[in-house]
Amino acid sequence: MKIINALKYGFRLASLNLKLWSLLYLINLLFAGLVVVPLLYYLGGKLAMTKATDRLIGGFDFTLFNDFLNQYPEFLRLLSTQTMVVGILFILLYVFLTGGILTRLKNMETDLHRLGNFWTGCGKYFWRLLRLSFYFMLIHLSVAGLFFAIFSWSVAGGLDYFTSEAAIFFRAKVCFFLYGFFALFFFMVHDYAKVLVITNNRRLIFRDFWGAFRFVIKNIGTTFGVYLLLFGLFVLVSFFYGLLDGFIHQMGIPSLVLFLTGQVFVLAQIGFKLVNFGSMVKVMKNGVNE
Amino acid sequence: MDNAIRIFWFVLFWVNLFSVGSSLSAQDVWFEVPLSERIASYDISVKLDTELHRLTATQTIYWQNTSDDTIRTIPFHLYLNAFKNTGSTFYQESYGSGRFPDLKNTTEADWGWINIDKIKIEDGEDLSGQLRYIHPDDDNDKDQTVVELVLPQPILPRAKTILKLNWTAKIPKIKIRTGYSKDFYLQAQWFPKIGVYEPAGMRFAEVGQWNCHQYHPTTEYYANFGNYKVSINAPANFIVGASGTRTRVDTQSDGTATHHFYGEDIIDFTWTTSPNFEVVKDTHSGVQLELLINSEYSCCTDRYLESAKHAMDYLGARLMPYPFPKLTIVVPPLHGINAGAMEYPTLVTAPGMYGFPDWLRSPEYFVIHEYVHQYFMMMVATNEFEEAWMDEGFTSYWKSRILDDAYGIKNSVIDLRWVRMGAMEFFRSRYVGMDNIHLAESTRAGWEYPNGSPRALFYSKPATWLKTLEGIVGVATMDKIMKTYFDRWKFRHPCRYDFIDAVNEVVAENHGDEFGENMNWFFHFVLYGTGACDYAVGSIQHYENATASAGIWDDSLRVKKENPLKKYQAKVVLQRLEEIQLPVEILVHFEDDTEVLEQWDGKARTHGLTYETDVRIAYVEIDPSQKIYMDLNILNNSKRTVPDTRSIWAYVSSWAMRIQQVFQGVSFFI
Numbered sequence A: 001m002k003i004i005n006a007l008k009y010g011f012r013l014a015s016l017n018l019k020l021w022s023l024l025y026l027i028n029l030l031f032a033g034l035v036v037v038p039l040l041y042y043l044g045g046k047l048a049m050t051k052a053t054d055r056l057i058g059g060f061d062f063t064l065f066n067d068f069l070n071q072y073p074e075f076l077r078l079l080s081t082q083t084m085v086v087g088i089l090f091i092l093l094y095v096f097l098t099g100g101i102l103t104r105l106k107n108m109e110t111d112l113h114r115l116g117n118f119w120t121g122c123g124k125y126f127w128r129l130l131r132l133s134f135y136f137m138l139i140h141l142s143v144a145g146l147f148f149a150i151f152s153w154s155v156a157g158g159l160d161y162f163t164s165e166a167a168i169f170f171r172a173k174v175c176f177f178l179y180g181f182f183a184l185f186f187f188m189v190h191d192y193a194k195v196l197v198i199t200n201n202r203r204l205i206f207r208d209f210w211g212a213f214r215f216v217i218k219n220i221g222t223t224f225g226v227y228l229l230l231f232g233l234f235v236l237v238s239f240f241y242g243l244l245d246g247f248i249h250q251m252g253i254p255s256l257v258l259f260l261t262g263q264v265f266v267l268a269q270i271g272f273k274l275v276n277f278g279s280m281v282k283v284m285k286n287g288v289n290e
Numbered sequence B: 001m002d003n004a005i006r007i008f009w010f011v012l013f014w015v016n017l018f019s020v021g022s023s024l025s026a027q028d029v030w031f032e033v034p035l036s037e038r039i040a041s042y043d044i045s046v047k048l049d050t051e052l053h054r055l056t057a058t059q060t061i062y063w064q065n066t067s068d069d070t071i072r073t074i075p076f077h078l079y080l081n082a083f084k085n086t087g088s089t090f091y092q093e094s095y096g097s098g099r100f101p102d103l104k105n106t107t108e109a110d111w112g113w114i115n116i117d118k119i120k121i122e123d124g125e126d127l128s129g130q131l132r133y134i135h136p137d138d139d140n141d142k143d144q145t146v147v148e149l150v151l152p153q154p155i156l157p158r159a160k161t162i163l164k165l166n167w168t169a170k171i172p173k174i175k176i177r178t179g180y181s182k183d184f185y186l187q188a189q190w191f192p193k194i195g196v197y198e199p200a201g202m203r204f205a206e207v208g209q210w211n212c213h214q215y216h217p218t219t220e221y222y223a224n225f226g227n228y229k230v231s232i233n234a235p236a237n238f239i240v241g242a243s244g245t246r247t248r249v250d251t252q253s254d255g256t257a258t259h260h261f262y263g264e265d266i267i268d269f270t271w272t273t274s275p276n277f278e279v280v281k282d283t284h285s286g287v288q289l290e291l292l293i294n295s296e297y298s299c300c301t302d303r304y305l306e307s308a309k310h311a312m313d314y315l316g317a318r319l320m321p322y323p324f325p326k327l328t329i330v331v332p333p334l335h336g337i338n339a340g341a342m343e344y345p346t347l348v349t350a351p352g353m354y355g356f357p358d359w360l361r362s363p364e365y366f367v368i369h370e371y372v373h374q375y376f377m378m379m380v381a382t383n384e385f386e387e388a389w390m391d392e393g394f395t396s397y398w399k400s401r402i403l404d405d406a407y408g409i410k411n412s413v414i415d416l417r418w419v420r421m422g423a424m425e426f427f428r429s430r431y432v433g434m435d436n437i438h439l440a441e442s443t444r445a446g447w448e449y450p451n452g453s454p455r456a457l458f459y460s461k462p463a464t465w466l467k468t469l470e471g472i473v474g475v476a477t478m479d480k481i482m483k484t485y486f487d488r489w490k491f492r493h494p495c496r497y498d499f500i501d502a503v504n505e506v507v508a509e510n511h512g513d514e515f516g517e518n519m520n521w522f523f524h525f526v527l528y529g530t531g532a533c534d535y536a537v538g539s540i541q542h543y544e545n546a547t548a549s550a551g552i553w554d555d556s557l558r559v560k561k562e563n564p565l566k567k568y569q570a571k572v573v574l575q576r577l578e579e580i581q582l583p584v585e586i587l588v589h590f591e592d593d594t595e596v597l598e599q600w601d602g603k604a605r606t607h608g609l610t611y612e613t614d615v616r617i618a619y620v621e622i623d624p625s626q627k628i629y630m631d632l633n634i635l636n637n638s639k640r641t642v643p644d645t646r647s648i649w650a651y652v653s654s655w656a657m658r659i660q661q662v663f664q665g666v667s668f669f670i
């Protein structure tokens, strides 16, 4: 019941925050634009005068791609550098926005219609949330390293030792699944730590860091239950979107439809983020009250 | 023994003999009329020791001197000695996977060798003391891959000789093609094999001579046709597959089994064994198909068999139905992946692995490639040492046609929604993407490319120019060229001149002198030359009023003007940027959607086209149907007069959406 209540609360908060939703969507568009516009400018400069680009009408064309790379070998390097820079900026921006999102969700009942405290929250918590992200990044690297080590140990000797390739694949799958499970757990703790940082508003974040672990473990059923349920929903929605996307592509329906369904999916992705934080705020409130 | 019993045994003996004899003859004889000259035939009886990875064998070679020459020596390939030590020419010329990364830690198990213990002519004396290693290709006296027997008595013209050998071999760990990996064995180039005697006039031979090259990592093989009777003794739990057909299996009391195989008109014999094979049998067009595959790869069983069937139908319709009664497809396990992909008579290897993805058609790619080799090498038996392009180039060309026909020209190799690649496209990309496209001509022997890998010159370059030839003369003529060449040279040993002759003959028949007196000019560029091919649209200019006349025309000294006949004079400049000269088509498209298709012989460095016109040219495109497949840059083949980025926009925006989704997906966790 607790789980359902928390999710309901999350959905309610998300649905009440259309402004925030739009803002996040615009930011997403802006960042996609930051990757795509220079790309278009570059490709347009090189390819606008050749008719070879007609080969793209049916989709990816290997010969065009190959000859383009032969002529402009720097392209892939430029593209990857640019994507990386924009990606890092996007991550930093999202750390920045998280402070605002959580401040707003926390103060929902009192202050529904103004985005003002949103921006204050963004600025106020940025450095603390960034430090927190850094600590969790270290944790994630360790978890990934640990499971990679476990996998390497479990298949030591490789094909010289194993008669069955399926056995190696199976171990890889198990390790990957377990890694995913633990990674999700730490992502969730990270989210709770963010909520604590904003709720407690302390300079030193270590207490919130440990506090999040303590809280999550103490209420593991509710916390992980809510998170897994939401994540499962997210996977399900992605799966159906994938099916729909493939279907539209296969039926040759105009690409505008594909683009529009794509945008609906992006909006859904943003919604999940808001629901997630909303439900955490609720779980925390209940947890503190108990 | 009383009489009744004697009679019983007598009858049983003859019945047995008759039944064995008749079953042998029924199964053994493949062809009523031999398809080849059957110059070198082999009977081999070999025992595999799976503990020591050794082979012990007795071998009889029936060799026919079909020349008018007297033969005083016989050379043999001892391919396994390539793996004997680092001194072999094979090791010396190898890089990458051909070498041991950790030489110091190699053990006896890693290396391989073969030794002729005894050699006799018929039942004469042992002549093994008369054997000496020779090095026809280099001065490497450490190389032991060719051994020569000095005959005590010469073999007279047209005479037959029978050689009887006893030999022992240590099987190497598989580095390339042959060897063992755990309990998987792929035995290729495993027995002493006689060289090819080329009398004066055959291929490039000016005088009668043996053709028996050392083993090089960049070359394959060359051999005469013959019949093979091979019996293989291996542990009884090992499944054996081989070239030819299985005639019988005898189970021995020592826990082993002897598998008897037979083949006619083949140039080699290869076998494989492992206790882990699953055997899948099928038939297609009267040919038995046998797939030896790791049971974990069973998801791909149909992919191997169906692609083989498609290739059989495709070449059956264009060259000749597969003439042999059986085709064996061996899928080496991942740990023995260096065993394949490779072609042998009636047996091909095509690697696999557990959980192979559907979108990557490598099982089909390898099966079809190796199957095409059944035609180009196993039947049209070129010399792979000296003219590797003649088997690999032809095979790559046909393989691409078959794959593209079966699975689509844009996705026959990689078939994902966002990234896809066809087989012919793949070969073109390998060729135009060479480190040094001017590396060398394709006609050198495999080991004569010391300063760069000749791989592209053997595979992708000839495949690409064969496709270009197809573009120039048309598919029907191309198919007729191939059929003429194949029919004339199947079960024989042609060289490049024989293919060029077939091209000249058929092109003259179908096209007269449309492409010149003959097609030698084409081979001058693509085969003997080192140039590349790149045509480009240099510029498109429009001059307004250019056709108007104005000025002082007569003694009146008055200026006279006339209205323009047409609004514009449009001038197109075409360029040949590289050395190769090929006839090209040029499509000129005007803004009112009218079009002109022009022809250019492609010889000059530049070529101009002029039009008097009321509408501007929208674009000019060289080779609009991509007939000149070897043109190395399609971007400069066309030019518009007005920039158009619509298709780039449409394409990039589809990616933009994915980028949005990835960004948002990542943000869930931040």
Ligand SMILES: [Zn+2]
Binding pocket: B369, B373, B391, B392, B395
């Ligand atoms: Zn090949």
